[in-house]
Amino acid sequence: MQVVLTSEEANKLKTGACVRIHGILTQSPGTEQSKELQAQHVEVLGESDSTYPLQKKYHSMEFLRDNLHLRSRTNIFGAIFRVRSAAIIGFQNFFQTNEFFQIHTPIITNSDCEGGGEVFKISANKKKNIKIEHTKDGLVEKDFFGSPVYLTVSGQLHAEILACAMSRVYTFGPVFRAEESLTSRHLAEFWMLEAEIAFMFKLDELLDFVESCLRDTTKHILNTCSQDLEFFNQWVDKELSTRLEDTINKPFIRITYSEAINILSKANKRFEFQPVFGTSFHSEHEKYLATDYCRGPVFITDYPKEIKPFYMRVNPDGKTVACTDLLFPKVGEIVGGSLREERYQKLVKRLKEFNLNTEEFQWYLDLRKYGTIPHGGFGIGFERYLQYITGMDNIRDVIPFPRSTNFCKV
């Protein structure tokens, strides 16, 4: 807000000061704002030191990342974190309207296998929490939980437990990946929205649901944060508004993995990695499919079972699984989902194909042994979605306190 002060009063104020101003709100003669405050009484609640790092000029994103504790005071980070809050509420509203229960899956887990070993291990910090026990293997150090524990990479398997009891559940929480990665798309700690839905029989039902979820949430943000989105459109990405309008107005495209491979191999474009049937897409392939070819969100479905996790439901062809990755222009994969393998014997077979210990997964198998339910679910990478909504290039700039390789400041 523009405040009109005498120059004497204005000279007393430093950038970064905290002030309380009494005055009269009037129509502004200026073109930059509709209203302004004619100050009558100016009170400084908190002085600002002259070493204040933020000045009334452009600061680079790198500089602001070095001042994590102050960057939320800039106009761009104010806008980003308001949109972040609105996105949370948008998702909440959607799931409440659709009669879901919100649950909490655990952060500390005893499984390190699902994420291929790229997990963080946890130990009690103090020596006094370590106990030495006599076992048949001699003296063994025993930690807090009595067994090795890790930070979760996904709440999905636990969410399935509750979906098989309460029908429709979602969880919103932090997940962790110990991947050494310095890309603008990866964080070691990020937030995931994961939903599990009982009595889901067909993959298309899942796709319909994901599409509604993202459309309704995006609409909520457009309705409640229009000024912030205008700001991003002006300063961050001139095509943002058009892209978001398209997202809520046009149906998402749906193609199979085979069709996608076909499109890529016919593409009039040189890829660093040739697209090969039976391998995962590289980020350049995802970008081509969503940004160049489809020019909008695209569901890729029915991947070969070898390149997807054990829990996805095997299709009648025996070769592919009933799954989807949703790719968005510029950002790439935002959602991953599938029907879950609900048939006991087929799940045992899949676990063995992946050399996973069936005993460790007995609780997961039990869900199929005692009243199994056809079901499916999906996970939304919350920060990736926010990158799409704000147009921000670097994922570290859409979360207040980013954590990644060699980066844990404040």
Add this chain to the structure above:
Amino acid sequence: MQVVLTSEEANKLKTGACVRIHGILTQSPGTEQSKELQAQHVEVLGESDSTYPLQKKYHSMEFLRDNLHLRSRTNIFGAIFRVRSAAIIGFQNFFQTNEFFQIHTPIITNSDCEGGGEVFKISANKKKNIKIEHTKDGLVEKDFFGSPVYLTVSGQLHAEILACAMSRVYTFGPVFRAEESLTSRHLAEFWMLEAEIAFMFKLDELLDFVESCLRDTTKHILNTCSQDLEFFNQWVDKELSTRLEDTINKPFIRITYSEAINILSKANKRFEFQPVFGTSFHSEHEKYLATDYCRGPVFITDYPKEIKPFYMRVNPDGKTVACTDLLFPKVGEIVGGSLREERYQKLVKRLKEFNLNTEEFQWYLDLRKYGTIPHGGFGIGFERYLQYITGMDNIRDVIPFPRSTNFCKV
């Protein structure tokens, strides 16, 4: 729901099976339910194995804790987790109505000092993530983040960063304590709702706000989960309904720490530990104050500064701090809050009194150096609050996947 079947159909169904039943919904002649389903077509979607551990009888809480992956299928845990979901939404509604932004504070932090060392340490699991670096101290092992990191014990200090930029913020996330504790009130992983409010000048404003927050959320639960609360009142705690009605209708009592010590020392009751001015309350003292003396929620305010953390605002008397613990009958402390010390020099002094390294807290001090703001905040122990709402004795039974000493199942 009661379903009326032929005995032939009924004999085909085992406890735990997943069924789809088509039929006609009718008024029930029975007294236990108002409606029943007259089955026309019964379809078994998922058979249940005869080894299904849950039977149509009473199971102890201990037995159900040993079957974490199935206990959410019982009526009591269904009710608990529905109430848990309603409580989340109740809090969300309250904070949205009061124009707060939801934020996320980090789970991985680089500080281990605040919780007195009772923290979990994190390391990358794989050898490949460990690097050996040449430094002036010789070869040093370098971990994923380049410095030791821990699981957060509270999001408060980080929330203050955002309150000093966005005015009113709240965060809802998991926090961790590596306390070896087998009591029914402690978890190693639990959820906290933490709010920070800029431009808060008096402790009473904070108390008013906490009281509204808990009253509105409790009302929301009473309005949306009446059947589940009736169930708890009938089977768990016969005084629950009365206690909850009182909570939303009567003002919370407010007394100072000095007054509380006075009440305790005059109490016609033998305590295991004598209440002594200048020491923290024991759980027997909290119980006496809330359950016996006040018979309802009671705010204890203005504790001696020596027994409270460094960040609480020192009162004009120089001896106490502007803080509160809110005690609830049966459960004890549910909320802790305070005005935050916003005066730079006084905060430096407090850090030194606690032998804390001012350099490590420079970012926190900066919030006072650059436009300091009188502010306050509080944290609600989400599972403790749920114990109060449901009447459940053990905190492990109000969270889907409890983690505590030697307990990390499923």
